Every structure is written in C-alpha cells, then in structure tokens.
Amino acid sequence: MNLLLIICSLLSVQFAFAQTKTLEKLWETTEGIHVPESVLYHDVTDKLYVSLIGQGGTDKGEIAILNTDGSVEDPHWITGLNAPKGLAIHKGLLYIADVTKVIVVDIVTSNIVDEMVVEGATFLNDVTVDNNGIVYISDTRQNKIFQLRNGKISVFLDSVPSVNGLKYYNGKLLALAGKEFWSIDANKQVTVFTKAFEQGGDGLEPLGNGSFIVTCWPGLIYHVSAKGDVEKILDVQGKMNTADLGYNPKENVIYIPTFNSNSIIAYKLK
Template structure:
C-alpha cells in the first residue's frame, strides 16, 4: 500500500495523474431499438431536456434528418427535421440549432421546428462538426479539406487551414478545441495552436468537456477515451469491429453520455463512473 501511495505521489509531482486514481468506466443504461438509422451525432440540450440526433442516411452523403429522443431513450420524433443532406455535427445557441450538412450550414428554430436559414460554404467538401462560442460565432470543420470555417453575422469565412483530418470541435473556456486526426488541439483567440495531447489509436470524432477539467473523446471505429485535465489518455471502451462510436453527447447533471453507433443504427446511453 505504501508503494502505491508513493507512486501516486511521484506521478502527481510530475504532472501525471495515475490511471488507478483517475480511470473512468461506463455502465450501460439503455439502447434504442427502433426509429434510429445511421446516427452520427447526439446533442443533449438541457433547456429542452431532449437529445437531438443527426441521422445521415444509408448513403452517407444524402437523405438525412434529425430525430429527437427523450433522456430515457424513448424516440419522441424520428423525423423532426427532414430533407437534409447527411447531417452530422450539431450545436445549439439561443434557441437555434446549427447543423453541419456536407456543404452547407442549416439553421433550425427549435421552438417552431422551422428551417430558417441554409448557408452554403463555398468550396466545402465534407462539413463534419460544429460548435458555437459564447457570442454566437459558429465554427465548422471540413474533415477532407483540413479546414475550420467560421460563421459570423451571417457570413461564412475560412477560420483556420491545415488542420489535419479535423473533425470534433468544442468551444470551451475561451479556446476552440479540435480533434485533428490523432491529436487534440487547443486554439486560442489569436489562432495559436497548442497540441493538448495526442496518441489516440484512430482519428478523433466526438469531444465533450467534463466539469472537473477532464474530457471525453470518441473515435468513430469504436473507441472511447477519458482524457485527464493534464492530457493523460485512458481508453475506457474498445468495440472496434463490433460497432461504431461516433460524435457523443453528454448530460453533465446526470453524468450520462450518449453514443451514436452509426452502422449499428442505435443510440446507447452510459453512466459515466
């Protein structure tokens, strides 16, 4: 016991939190059984207490829609928004849902369920994730072009180039966090890039911050990681070859994560322990 405590102290002194002290685990709560087809992204919204799920369609680049789930896994509306073009990342700001939809950004009023804007992104090939900062500026990744775009005051412009295989985005405490291939970047207001951590087995997909400063990261082929506040990576699920783990959602009050399984056609809720 004394040796374990000593090792923990040494790791803490050198800025590394021990795996046995910090390791997270997942306990399955529920899984949807019908009404969900190729889910790519899940967004939990506290104000409405609903899960918004992007369904990209069988082709991957056409026939998409947004479904709504209740927190217990009940599919409230499998066809809430239809006629989309393989929607992926989702973000909500002041009652507006922003959707990354291959080559354009779709804006939906979540109260009326109306599409209020469709903004083409010139030159875009594969828009993937989306996040919004505190002032309402929207950031969108294009994974195949290695670019991050910015939507400000109704105008889309290039924000940052040469971000390799960029996918998951999250605005967090003044910085834009990005999953760039197998690396986790932090981008400040001056566009200075810091590699926060790296070493994921596959390219990152979903990214969610935890209240204690840690993060959760998913990789589409079937990996879920817990990343500590100082960048130590712990793999907490590996289901590669069995199902996908795409762009996760997170309910911080309940401590529950929601995993879209993509080709397995379901959403799974796990209690984070």
C-alpha cells in the same frame, strides 16, 4: 530511501487506479435510428437531438428527437437533409453541418430558418458556437475550420489535418485534428493538448472539471484528464462504431451514436 520510493510508487499506482473511469450501459435505442452520426443533449429542453445520415444518400438525412430515457419523441423532426453530422445549439437555434451547407433550425417552431452554402467545402463534419454566437464548422477532407460570423462564412484556420470534432470551451476552440487534440486561442495559436489516440478523433465533450470524453469513430472512447493524460475506457473496434457523442452533465451520462449499428447507447460515466 529506497523503501520510501517504493511506498510512494505504490500509492501513486493506487491513486491512478482509483481515478479509472468506467461505463455502465443504461439503455440502447434502435427504433427509427438509421446511421446516427451525432447526438446533442440540450439542457433547456432536456432532449437529445440526433443527426441521422440515413440509408440511400441525398435527401434521406434527418434530425430525430429522443427523450433522455431512450424513448423516441420524433424520429422525423427535420427531414430532407443530405448527410447531417455535427450539431450545436445557441439561443434557440440548432446549427447542423450538412456536407456543404450549414442548416439553421428554430427549435421552438421546428422551422428551417436559414441554409448557407459554404464555398469550397466538401465534407462539413462538426459545428460549435462560441459565447458571442460565432459558429465554427470543421471540414475533414479540406483540413479546414470555417467561421460563420455576422452572416458571412470564411476560413478561420486551414492546415488542420483531418479535423473533425469541435467544441468551444473556456475561451478556446478545441479541435480533434486526426489523432491529436488541439486547443486554439483567439489569436489562432495552436497548443497540442494531447496526441495519444489510436485512431482519429470524432467527438469530444468537456466534463466540467478540466477533463474530457473523446470518441474515435472506429469504436474507441477515451477519458482525457485536465493534464492531457489519456485513458481508454471502451474499445469495441470491429463490433460497432462510436461517433460524435452527447453528454448530459446533470446525470453524468454520455450518449453514443453507433453509426453502422443503427442505435444510440447511453452510458453512465463512473
């Protein structure tokens, strides 16, 4: 019996080792990239939309467009923003979290079609859209998630500590709340999916099989299994930041904005 337990344990260790995720660096782009905070891959246009906070403060923020090979298509696609962060696209509209406003851009015409002030907001950080077009925006400093519905903005959920990354997925609103990963249902019931991160979470992307990639701004990238098991796959703390990532499911590539290192890095996820 003891021998059987040992064999089972060894097999379990081997299986776990086989599941270990690795990252292979494909390219790094620095041209025109100044303090990138978020990358969004859009499968319809096959482009990368990048929010650039910029150096120098107010009205220096921009949205750039990159190709999936790392070449820069337009470093100044949308200009005159403040400190744009999270991005989401729904039915041809790009939603941008920009400090205290939600900016809406028509991605075909490149025109800003709406600009909404979020009353009470101080640090809007990420944004996501559900299947019905309802927009959710996190405010990290106010510990709140706002909701944009039928043209009106209201508080969806408060007391969400240091809430940052958001993603609507499989009927749930997923949120990175400090070092915890929350799943929030339609009745606003919260389930803590996992809480094993070393630092506060920044960006999250579903991989399509129930698992996720999560980044933490100080320089950490994690794989989170469908069961909530957390595996650190990159630790570059003290060397560069790993902000709000983008994910290309067709190529299984993640795109990391390095913030203070002023670049975008693409990694093949293996």
